[in-house]
Structures are given as C-alpha cells and as structure tokens.
Amino acid sequence: MSAMSETKQKEPITSRWDDQVAASLSEPELLLYRSNLLGSDLRITNFGGGNTSAKIMMTDPLSGGQTEVLWVKGSGGDLGSIKLDGFSTLYMDKLQALKNRYRGLEHEDEMVGYLPHCTFNLNPRAASIDTPLHAYINRKHVDHMHPDSVIAIAACKNSKTLTEKIFEGELGWLPWQRPGYDLGLKLEKLSQEQPHLKGIVLEGHGLFTWGDTAKDCYETTLAIIKRAEDWLAANIQQPVFGGQKYQALPAAERSVLAARLMPLLRGKISKDEFKLGHFDDSDAVLQFVCSADLAPLAALGTSCPDHFLRTKIRPLVLDFDPTAPNFDRLVSSLDQALDAYRADYTAYYERCKRATSPKVRDANPIIYLIPGVGMLSFAKDKATARIAGEFYVNAINVMRGANGVDSYVGLPEQEAFDIEYWLLEEAKLQRMPKPKSLAGRIALVTGGAGGIGQAVARQLLQEGACVMLTDIDTEALGQAHQDLVKVAGKDSIATVRGNITSEEDVASVLAATALRFGGVDLLVSNAGIASAAPLDETTLEIWKRNQDILVTGYFLVSRGAFQVMKQQQLGGSMVFVASKNGLVASAGASAYCTAKAAEIHLARCIALEGAEHGIRVNVVNPDAVIRGSRIWDGKWKEERAASNKIGTDDVEEFYRKRSMLKRSVLPEDIAEAVYFLCSDKSAKSTGNVLNVDAGNAAAFTR
Structure with missing residues (x-):
C-alpha cells in the first residue's frame, strides 16, 4: 500500500457528489458517475468487488414504448474504472417472469442461464x-458494497445484535448465504416487509443500500459506512489483535529481507506456473504481523467471499523471529512450511469436494505473512498479486474491527469451498483469455531509456512479461516509463536508475527488481555507448570507458542475474545486444569493436555454465540502428559520417544501401529478435548469435 493510500485511509469518508456535474447527466450516466465515485475509495469497496444498479425507463427498440430496464454492473467489472459499456441491461418484466422458472435452492445455478434471455437492446x-440481488429489491437505485467497517460488524459472532444496536433499525439483517437467485428473493421479501429500511447487512459478506435517486443512494451508502466506522472507533477495545508481540524491523531491513526472500520463495511455488510477487509493509500489515494474535486469527481465515476468492481462505504465516532475525533459518524452513500448507489445502479440498466439483487447483499459498517484516502475495500476474494483497489488508481491517468489539468469525469451511469451487466461478475462470507467451516472466532491461531498450520493453510487455528498466539517464528513464505505462499499465512496468559499471548499483537494481516483481527470468543487456578514433588517437580513457560499460558492465549485470536465476531454479534467458562490430573489425573503432567482441565471448562462456541450470544465453547483433537510437544522436554519428566521407543527414541512407537487403534496421527489429530468444520459441537455443543487420556478408557467423 502506498503512502498516499495510507493517508487516504485516515481521512473521513465524505460525499464527493457534485450537483453541477450531475445536472448534465442522463440516468445511465448518473449510475456511472455514482459507481466511479464509490469505486474510487477502497474503504467503500475493493477492486472488482461490489456492484451498483438503477432501474430506468427506456424506449423499447422493438415496441417503441417505454419499458423498465435494470442497469447493473456486468460480470468482471470494476466500479472505479467502469464505463457505460460495463453495465448489463435487462428487461425488468422478463426478470420478474423468471420467478416462474425457479425450481428451488438446489436448482438455483440454472437461473444464471436464463439471464441472457432477459437482455435489453442486444447488450x-x-x-x-x-x-437477482439488485433486480428484486423494490427500489430504483441499489448499491452493494464491501466496506471494511460494515463487514467487520457482519463478521462478528453477534452480528445481528450489533447491526440492530448500531443502526437502530435502519438496516435489516440476513444470515450468511451464497449469492444467487434465492438470496435475491430474500432481499426482495425483507425490503418489502420493512419498507422503512435504508439497506441490509449480509452476515459475513457486505452491505446493500438504496435510494429513490442516484444521489440519495450514494449518500445513504456513505452515511451508513461512516456510521459503522465511527461506532467501531468509539467502541473497539485496545490493544487490537491481542497487543504487540514484536517490534517491526526498520524499513530498510524489511525491504532487504523481502528482496532476498522473494526469488527463493517464488522458485518454490512456480514449478507449474510462473508467479509474480508483491510486498506490502504498510502500517495495517505491520500491526497485524507484529501482533500476539497473528497465528490464531490468520488460521480462522477470511469471511467475505470477495476476500478469499483472491487470497485463498487463509494465509501462510512464516516462521520468523524479528527479535533474532536469522535469514538462513527462515529459508531452511520454507520447504516444510509449504509442504504442510499444500497438504492442508488438499485435505480441505478432499473434505469438502462434491461430485461435480472441479479438480483441485494450485495448492500453494497466495498470502505470506512475516512477523516484523510484512506481507508477500504471489499470483499469476503482478496486478493480481497486488490486488490479492489489498484484499488481505481489507481482511485485516475486518478482523481488527470484529475482534475489537466482539469475536471475529471466519466463513464456515464448507461454505468457503462451495464459493471457491462454485461451478459458475469455474466457468468464469475457463472464459479467461489464454495467457500470453511471456506471462509470469520478469525481465530486466539495461539501457532501457534508449530506442532499442524501449522497443524491447514494449515487445516484452505486449507478450505478457513484467519489465524493470534501468538506465543511467534519470530524465530519459522517467519519460520511457510514462510512455510504456500506456502499453501495459502501471503494474507491469517499473524503472530504477543504475550505473551498470558499479557493483553496488547493479546489486541495488537486482534487489529492486526482486522487491517489485519477485525475481528475474529474462535479462536483456542492452546498455551501450559508441566511440570512434584511429588507434593512435585512442586514449586510455576511451579504451577504459568502452571496456567498463560494454564488458565490465555486462559481466556485473549477468553475474547478478545468474545468481538470482540459480536461486529460483526456474531456468532463464539472457540476451546480449552486441553489434556487428563484435564479429567484423572496423578501422577507427578498435576500442568499441574489441569490447563488443568481448561481450559475445562472455555470452558464450555464461551459456556453458548456465546450461545445467536451464539458463540460456544468446546474442543479438544489430547493425546501424539509427532511428530512435541515442548513440547515433551524438558524436558517433558525426564520426561515422566523417569516416565514410558523407554528410550526417545521409548516414541512415548510406547504411541502408550498404546492406545486402537494402533495408533500414529499426529498434523494433531488434526487439523481435530479443523476444524470440527470450521466449520458449527458442527453448533449444543457447550460445547462439542472431544477426539483425539487413545482411552483411562479412558478419556471417562461421
């Protein structure tokens, strides 16, 4: 959790409704406006959780007459970012007619199959x-939210009594029931029998509120949440979670430990599917992992279905004593802890499975709690790992509130299983798009702010990888980050400044990559310079600068990445972006050509050592990549123009004509080659050199 979001958590929830903005909106647009306002605050509902609806009179495209239409958040949407096309639209008269098709609780899943027949306007x-939970509540506007404060009350042992006490009859209460058609009918019955109600608390689940207008509904939702927050704040017993057992380690030590641990842990849980990690040491997390009741509360599991669908029903608490931190002991305990968790999860599946249940899923934990350090979360992609962590923070907040005023109650095991392995949830999982070719992979790209570096990053991101860019140019790195966020979103791309000739900087870059994503699978060594000078004018400074960046730098980064890859035991791929000049000598560029030749030979040496660990090492040799290249923006372009007795504006055309294929080589061409060598398409290639030079006979590898 960021410092900004932690600050927001401490601010009171207040209405952000703007009457001037609302006055210009249609009824569907008012629903969208309300939804975006609610979804923008994780205290109101979590990412992807909760839903909103409005019953709106619309013109029927068939009859031309007016008909009532339910607008409701569609499957899989997120309120904070939803657009109008994220809402389903259904005829209310057809939804009412569905009651005649309902055959009872044991058949309620079949009712989902009827919903498409109720679609309005071919949406x-x-x-x-x-x-159905929205359709049958006899109110025009309905919100279903998952605020931590209300779920804390809903997850108490005496939830019904507390609901009546806190809300003084303004909210109804229903016992736990899996969402579905039958629950929709029960919500209808309670809202009709008690028309004075402003909403309903669902035991262990969340909150329904409603209103006659979009604004009334929104402000009622906020007022109920604030009332719950205020009551908990005034009545919660101190100290929370049984009091503090440990003092958290200093922030720097927490980050170092997490960065060291994540690749090791990731390797142990990624044998069947690559996982990506997220680290959270926010105040809420540290309070929980440093508490006396950490173990027993964590074992109870989460209550809200939205929580445990993302986090599994319970986390793994790692055996670590922050008063006597012993990293080696922590690592040595991982295998036993993971085996025990997997065995427990498999036993849970066997106890609860039904004849129609899907096969057991990945038995590894998603959430890992480390006393004195924080929380790790691992999932198939970075966004899912981050969101899982956010959901568990919600669960922590719920446990704090519930245990502080009563006794926290997790969801019964069989109920949890029936949600987790619900056939409708399984069908949703099966509809998910096929993972991209580099899904779950972590790439480190050096020289990331340059034309080739950015093109490589863009290609890897588009194929599903997470990418850490590093460069010595802070300003250019920042601009590259802004551009690449537009390609894959904020979760998949990160940057860190680093000088690859510095051993300390390289270690920091690799630690930052591990802390951000969990490790490293792909290294693209691309940092570079270019220089030209006759041999007798080549100074020792020029010679050393080429060697430092193009040889020593490549050695330091590859050595560090090699160590991480060996720890993970997941194999890996390294690609060196060298040069045609590594194979073909050029007059007037001895320092550059020699350094590039050393790069290629270094790659071959690493390939020999990496093979037994599944680490492949290959080389891409570009030639004359001029467009988008920062190297060619400087003195190198002038030097090559002078050497070839041409004008600087004629350099690209000169090299194009010089090639056998008479084609210019672009950064995107190099990116395609790098992607091929990073991906499983080249799984049986190591120690190879791939020329991307539009054809140069002298550079043919022999």
Whole structure:
C-alpha cells in the first residue's frame, strides 16, 4: 500500500457528489458517475468487488414504448474504472417472469442461464450472478458494497445484535448465504416487509443500500459506512489483535529481507506456473504481523467471499523471529512450511469436494505473512498479486474491527469451498483469455531509456512479461516509463536508475527488481555507448570507458542475474545486444569493436555454465540502428559520417544501401529478435548469435 493510500485511509469518508456535474447527466450516466465515485475509495469497496444498479425507463427498440430496464454492473467489472459499456441491461418484466422458472435452492445455478434471455437492446455485456440481488429489491437505485467497517460488524459472532444496536433499525439483517437467485428473493421479501429500511447487512459478506435517486443512494451508502466506522472507533477495545508481540524491523531491513526472500520463495511455488510477487509493509500489515494474535486469527481465515476468492481462505504465516532475525533459518524452513500448507489445502479440498466439483487447483499459498517484516502475495500476474494483497489488508481491517468489539468469525469451511469451487466461478475462470507467451516472466532491461531498450520493453510487455528498466539517464528513464505505462499499465512496468559499471548499483537494481516483481527470468543487456578514433588517437580513457560499460558492465549485470536465476531454479534467458562490430573489425573503432567482441565471448562462456541450470544465453547483433537510437544522436554519428566521407543527414541512407537487403534496421527489429530468444520459441537455443543487420556478408557467423 502506498503512502498516499495510507493517508487516504485516515481521512473521513465524505460525499464527493457534485450537483453541477450531475445536472448534465442522463440516468445511465448518473449510475456511472455514482459507481466511479464509490469505486474510487477502497474503504467503500475493493477492486472488482461490489456492484451498483438503477432501474430506468427506456424506449423499447422493438415496441417503441417505454419499458423498465435494470442497469447493473456486468460480470468482471470494476466500479472505479467502469464505463457505460460495463453495465448489463435487462428487461425488468422478463426478470420478474423468471420467478416462474425457479425450481428451488438446489436448482438455483440454472437461473444464471436464463439471464441472457432477459437482455435489453442486444447488450453483449454478460450479467453477473449478483443480478437477482439488485433486480428484486423494490427500489430504483441499489448499491452493494464491501466496506471494511460494515463487514467487520457482519463478521462478528453477534452480528445481528450489533447491526440492530448500531443502526437502530435502519438496516435489516440476513444470515450468511451464497449469492444467487434465492438470496435475491430474500432481499426482495425483507425490503418489502420493512419498507422503512435504508439497506441490509449480509452476515459475513457486505452491505446493500438504496435510494429513490442516484444521489440519495450514494449518500445513504456513505452515511451508513461512516456510521459503522465511527461506532467501531468509539467502541473497539485496545490493544487490537491481542497487543504487540514484536517490534517491526526498520524499513530498510524489511525491504532487504523481502528482496532476498522473494526469488527463493517464488522458485518454490512456480514449478507449474510462473508467479509474480508483491510486498506490502504498510502500517495495517505491520500491526497485524507484529501482533500476539497473528497465528490464531490468520488460521480462522477470511469471511467475505470477495476476500478469499483472491487470497485463498487463509494465509501462510512464516516462521520468523524479528527479535533474532536469522535469514538462513527462515529459508531452511520454507520447504516444510509449504509442504504442510499444500497438504492442508488438499485435505480441505478432499473434505469438502462434491461430485461435480472441479479438480483441485494450485495448492500453494497466495498470502505470506512475516512477523516484523510484512506481507508477500504471489499470483499469476503482478496486478493480481497486488490486488490479492489489498484484499488481505481489507481482511485485516475486518478482523481488527470484529475482534475489537466482539469475536471475529471466519466463513464456515464448507461454505468457503462451495464459493471457491462454485461451478459458475469455474466457468468464469475457463472464459479467461489464454495467457500470453511471456506471462509470469520478469525481465530486466539495461539501457532501457534508449530506442532499442524501449522497443524491447514494449515487445516484452505486449507478450505478457513484467519489465524493470534501468538506465543511467534519470530524465530519459522517467519519460520511457510514462510512455510504456500506456502499453501495459502501471503494474507491469517499473524503472530504477543504475550505473551498470558499479557493483553496488547493479546489486541495488537486482534487489529492486526482486522487491517489485519477485525475481528475474529474462535479462536483456542492452546498455551501450559508441566511440570512434584511429588507434593512435585512442586514449586510455576511451579504451577504459568502452571496456567498463560494454564488458565490465555486462559481466556485473549477468553475474547478478545468474545468481538470482540459480536461486529460483526456474531456468532463464539472457540476451546480449552486441553489434556487428563484435564479429567484423572496423578501422577507427578498435576500442568499441574489441569490447563488443568481448561481450559475445562472455555470452558464450555464461551459456556453458548456465546450461545445467536451464539458463540460456544468446546474442543479438544489430547493425546501424539509427532511428530512435541515442548513440547515433551524438558524436558517433558525426564520426561515422566523417569516416565514410558523407554528410550526417545521409548516414541512415548510406547504411541502408550498404546492406545486402537494402533495408533500414529499426529498434523494433531488434526487439523481435530479443523476444524470440527470450521466449520458449527458442527453448533449444543457447550460445547462439542472431544477426539483425539487413545482411552483411562479412558478419556471417562461421
């Protein structure tokens, strides 16, 4: 959790409704406006969780008459970022007619299959399983949120009594039931029998609120949440979580330990599917992992279905004593702890499975709690890992509130299983798009702010990898980050300044990569310079600078990445972006050519040592990549123009004509070659050199 979001958590929830903005909006747009406002605050509902609806009179495209239409958040959407096309639209008269098709609780899943038959205006957005919960509440505007404060009350042992006490009859209460058609009918019945209600608390789940207008509904939702927050704040017993057992380690030590641990842990849980990690040492997390009741509360599991669908029903608490931190002991305990967790999860599956249950899924933990350090979360992609961590912070907040005023109650095991392995949830998982070719992989790209570096990053991101860019140019690195966030979003791309000739900087870059994503699988060594001078004018400074960056720098980065890859035991791929000049000598560039030749030979040496660990090392040899290259923006272009007795504006055309294929070589061409050598398409290639030079006979490898 960022410092900004932690600050927001301490601010009161207040209405952000703007009457001037709302006055210009249609009814569907008011629903969107309300939804975005609610979804923008994780205290109101978590990412992807909760839903909103409005019953709106629309013109029927068939009859031309007016008909009532339910607009409701569609399956898989997020309120904070939803657009109008994220809402399902259904005829209310057809939804009412569905009651005649309902055959009872044991058949309620079949009702989801009828929802497409209720679609209004051929809307392709699939309706969610929560649609009946909104349809049958006899109010125009309905919100279903998952605020931590209300779930804390809902997850108490005496939830019903507390609901009546805190809300003084303004909210109804229903016992736990899996969301579905039958629960929709029960919500309808309670809202009709008690028309004075402003909403309903669902035991262990969340909150329904409603209103006659979009604004009334929004402000009622906020008022109920604030009331719950205020009551908890005034009544919660101190100290929370049984009091503090440990003092958190200093922030720097926490980060160092997490960065060292994450590749090791990731390697142990990624044998069947590559995982990506996230680290959280926010105040809420540290309070929980340093508490006396950490172990027993964690064992109870989460209550809200939205929480445990993302986090599994319970986390793994690692055996670590921050008063006597012993990293080696922690590492040595991992295998036993993971084996025990997997065995426990498999036993849970066997106890609870039904004849129609899907096969057991990945038995590894998602959430890892480390006393005195923080929380790690691992999932198939970075966004999912981050969001899983955020959901567990929600669960921590719920446990703090519930245990502080009563006794926290997790969801019963069988109920949890029936949600986790619900056939409708399984169908949703099966509809997920096929993972991209580099999904779950972590790439480190040096020289990342240059034309080739950015093109490589863009290609790897588009193929599903997470990318850490490093460069010595802070300003250019920042601009590259801004551009690449547009390609894959904020979760998949990160940057860190680093000088690859510095052993300390390289170690920091690799630690930052591990802390951000969990390790490293792909190294693209691309940092470079270029220089030209006759031999008798080549100074020792020029010679050393080429050797430092193009040889020593490549050695330091590859050595560090090699160590991480060996720890992970997941194999890996390194690609050196060298040069045609590494194979073909050029007059007037002895320092550069020699350094590039050394790069190629270094790659071959690493390939020999890496093979037994599944670490492949290959080389891409570009030639005359002029467009987008920062190297060619400087003195090198002038020097090559002078050497070839041409004008600087004619350099690209000169090299194009010089090639056998008469084609210019672009950064994107190099990126394609790098991607091939990073991906499983080249799984049986190591120690190879791939020329991307539009054809140069002298550079043919022999």
